[in-house]
Amino acid sequence: MLDLIAADLKPILTALALPPTSPILFGASALLLRRRWPRRSLAMLWLSLALMWLSACGVTALWLQDRVLQPPPALGADARERLQASARSADDIAIVVLGGGRHASLAALDGAGGLTEHALERLRHGVWLHRQTGWPLAYSGGVGWAQRDGPSEAAIASRIAREDFALPLRWTEDRSRDTRQNAAATVALLRAAGVRQIVLVTHASHMPRALRAFREAASDLPVTPAPVGPVVAEERAVLDLLPSATAARHVHLLLREWLGLWVGA
The missing domain is CATH 3.40.50.620 (HUPs)
Known part of the structure; x- marks a missing residue:
């Protein structure tokens, strides 16, 4: 029974731990704390915005792929x-x-x-x-x-x-x-x-x-x-520094895989 409950919770907990949900929740907590700790909450809010930006950039996806996960090359x-x-x-x-x-x-x-x-x-x-x-x-x-x-x-x-x-x-x-x-x-x-x-x-x-x-x-x-579909850099490098839906998806998937490796899933 506990295994079934844990299995049902697995996709929910994963979604909560990854962007865009996690930076949004972090920013929301900053707003809730703004009266008690105005300076800290402002810093938290700026940090959440930075995390949201980075979690949707191609440069982040490339770093996660090439430096963190380091997948093997294609089967030539x-x-x-x-x-x-x-x-x-x-x-x-x-x-x-x-x-x-x-x-x-x-x-x-x-x-x-x-x-x-x-x-x-x-x-x-x-x-x-x-x-x-x-x-x-x-x-x-x-x-x-x-x-x-x-x-x-x-x-x-x-x-x-x-x-x-x-x-x-x-x-x-x-x-x-x-x-x-x-x-x-x-x-x-x-x-x-x-x-x-x-x-x-x-x-x-x-x-x-x-x-x-x-x-x-x-x-x-x-x-x-025999891997397929690696993240590749944009032809214009500046575009990898700007948020996009495609990059956000890549970052989400790469972080999910890193989390899976870390927890032994």
């Missing part, structure tokens, strides 16, 4: 060739695409549902890797902690892969709710199928945490990262 052609040379057959290696969210509103509308932009980008990269290498493709994703009922993300991805990319998935793992469950369930599935190596596809921001979970779950199987 040379690395793919080395993997192919080390395998006895194409079926020795499996491409594992990790879920990135589903659109519950679409599921309610048509009964089928859709993937978020993040999840679709991962699936597209997995399909591209399959067509470059011939390695079979797996998708891992159930119904996340922040979601309720409806089709699993893996079921939606399987339909999209078949209908939009003309590529049936070899394996789908549809019961996991977070990254650690992704790893445990998918590794068990692939190990039973005789897979000897895993190529892991997820976003660069998520890769350090996902790689840790998979390497812990697959101590006997090599896991090679």
Whole structure:
């Protein structure tokens, strides 16, 4: 019972700890304290404004990615060739695409549902890797902690892969709710199928945490990262110093991944 309550609270507590909610709450507390401690509250208010600005800037996202999380580089052609040379057959290696969210509103509308932009980008990269290498493709994703009922993300991805990319998935793992469950369930599935190596596809921001979970779950199987969607600098550097919706989203995701690494999620 306590585990279920903690699971339900997980997305709420995460949202409270991250921007934009945390700087807003900090600024609101400054306003509440302005009569008792006017100078301190003014300093707190200015600090909250600075935090809100920084949490929406590309330079912050780049620093978090390159200095804090330090994800591995993309899986290039040379690395793919080395993997192919080390395998006895194409079926020795499996491409594992990790879920990135589903659109519950679409599921309610048509009964089928859709993937978020993040999840679709991962699936597209997995399909591209399959067509470059011939390695079979797996998708891992159930119904996340922040979601309720409806089709699993893996079921939606399987339909999209078949209908939009003309590529049936070899394996789908549809019961996991977070990254650690992704790893445990998918590794068990692939190990039973005789897979000897895993190529892991997820976003660069998520890769350090996902790689840790998979390497812990697959101590006997090599896991090679194939990250997608890293944060890149603007062509005009000054734009990375100005707030934008895109940068705010990047900062939020990067901080969430750092928090997940820190708490061992």
